[in-house]
Amino acid sequence: MNARPLYFDYAATTPVDERVIQVMLQCLGFDANFGNPASSSHAFGQQARRSVEHARQQVAQMVGAQPEQIVWTSGATESNNLALKGVMQARGLAGGHVITSQIEHKAVLDTARQLEDSGVAVTYLAPDADGLITPQAVSEAMGDDTVLVSLMLVNNELGTINDIPAIGRAVRERGALLHVDAAQGAGKVAIDLAHWPVDLMSFSAHKLYGPKGIGALYVGSRARQHVQAQIHGGGHEGGLRSGTLATHQIAAMGAAFELAGQAWEEEAAKIVSLRQRLLEQLADVPGLRLNGSAASRIPHTLSLTFDEGEFDAAALSASMAFSSTSACNSASNAPSHVLLALGLDARQAGRTIRLSLGRFTTEQDVDRAVQLIKTTTSSAPAFWVGANT
Numbered sequence: 001m002n003a004r005p006l007y008f009d010y011a012a013t014t015p016v017d018e019r020v021i022q023v024m025l026q027c028l029g030f031d032a033n034f035g036n037p038a039s040s041s042h043a044f045g046q047q048a049r050r051s052v053e054h055a056r057q058q059v060a061q062m063v064g065a066q067p068e069q070i071v072w073t074s075g076a077t078e079s080n081n082l083a084l085k086g087v088m089q090a091r092g093l094a095g096g097h098v099i100t101s102q103i104e105h106k107a108v109l110d111t112a113r114q115l116e117d118s119g120v121a122v123t124y125l126a127p128d129a130d131g132l133i134t135p136q137a138v139s140e141a142m143g144d145d146t147v148l149v150s151l152m153l154v155n156n157e158l159g160t161i162n163d164i165p166a167i168g169r170a171v172r173e174r175g176a177l178l179h180v181d182a183a184q185g186a187g188k189v190a191i192d193l194a195h196w197p198v199d200l201m202s203f204s205a206h207k208l209y210g211p212k213g214i215g216a217l218y219v220g221s222r223a224r225q226h227v228q229a230q231i232h233g234g235g236h237e238g239g240l241r242s243g244t245l246a247t248h249q250i251a252a253m254g255a256a257f258e259l260a261g262q263a264w265e266e267e268a269a270k271i272v273s274l275r276q277r278l279l280e281q282l283a284d285v286p287g288l289r290l291n292g293s294a295a296s297r298i299p300h301t302l303s304l305t306f307d308e309g310e311f312d313a314a315a316l317s318a319s320m321a322f323s324s325t326s327a328c329n330s331a332s333n334a335p336s337h338v339l340l341a342l343g344l345d346a347r348q349a350g351r352t353i354r355l356s357l358g359r360f361t362t363e364q365d366v367d368r369a370v371q372l373i374k375t376t377t378s379s380a381p382a383f384w385v386g387a388n389t
Helices: 018-025 043-063 076-091 106-117 135-141 164-173 247-262 264-281 313-317 337-341 346-350 363-374
Strands: 070-073 097-101 121-125 146-152 177-181 200-204 215-219 288-290 301-306 352-356
Touching (some): 018 247, 043 070, 043 200, 043 247, 070 076, 076 106, 076 177, 076 200, 106 121, 106 146, 121 135, 135 146, 146 164, 164 177, 247 264, 337 346, 346 352
Parallel strands (some): 097 121, 146 177, 177 200
Antiparallel strands (some): 070 215, 200 215, 288 301
């Protein structure tokens, strides 16, 4: 019997925590909390509604928001669409200007291009050498017609962290709205929407040990009257997102966010230790380069390019789950747009892997991963780029 492959693809998706599964099960079956949250006239609906609102509080508390500012969606992709399309459609598409970056998730980039087709002007900022979008770059790109800026908190391929508070101040000075895709940042970066100058923020449960198919959009007070619904039919979620609420998924997302908040410091310390263990053992691999900022990054996600020697990603994938690009690009098998924007050529992008660590990664997993990686590289003279991270 073949051994189960190692899992180093937490940035693509996380396994649902067993404690979260138990919360989901409490909302499934006739003897469970299965009612329609919109049916408030009887006990079944009222019970379901209480679960939904409790989860809303759990999510809001972890990110420093008010519960009424959390709008349920099917995931960060829908949240991103609601934020970008919702804002631009609410003000009228003609003549508006949106700023985003070349290294955003496809859920933002493809939506921005759809807005371009509708007459919206879009600026795609290039990252600096560290894979970051600077407040200065945002300020310089803004004009009198800029309506919305949409940038990631944490890049899904590099793990780099943008300075969102500083960017938000620059955006607010010009009177525009700021949307942040925080799918990769929630639970890894301390988010404080009570004080950050952010108007809209997207979240996803399945990046944080919750189930797939559920997410949320934070809608701050400045943005509330400037977002047009994309799904109609019942006026749910304050009129911003109609549809019967999935109690089991929502309750699970709330539990996942609460657990992440409780385990914040312990989990971060563990991941830092595992990352250091991984990088120290890979230090003698020929031509290995860590992509992105050495300082402004989460420890969970590592983009590694093998510039020299042999490297057989196909052989490695037989025993280990990782990404050769982000999940949003993998279907097309195209070189990563993030790596190309960072200055890598197609060959280098093809010799790059993303390793992402998570809650269930062990030291034994790391040691075995290092062994597997080294079997795919030659014994050419070693040098190490970025070893001080």
